[in-house]
Amino acid sequence: MDKANLDQLRFAYKRGVDKWVDAIRAEEALATEDHSMIALEEWDDAHFREQDAQKKAKEARDAYKNELRRVNYGI
Numbered sequence: 773m774d775k776a777n778l779d780q781l782r783f784a785y786k787r788g789v790d791k792w793v794d795a796i797r798a799e800e801a802l803a804t805e806d807h808s809m810i811a812l813e814e815w816d817d818a819h820f821r822e823q824d825a826q827k828k829a830k831e832a833r834d835a836y837k838n839e840l841r842r843v844n845y846g847i
Contacts, residue, residue: 778843781836788829795825 799818
């Protein structure tokens with residue numbers, strides 16, 4: 773794999789982390805003084821989106837790390 777491909781994997785990881793951070797902030801913004809069930813459900817939905825974003829960021833990190841190991845160590 774050439775440097776351009778490694779860069780693509782690294783950028784994919786960074787994009788994934790940025791999306792994860794955005795999802796965390798969106799979830800946090802929904803922790804408001806509104807104690808209604810509707811607000812709770814919106815907050816829960818945001819939490820599920822945060823979990824999905826976290827999973828994608830970790831998958832991108834693992835893909836990048838695995839390729840780095842292959843390139844640098846042959847494993």
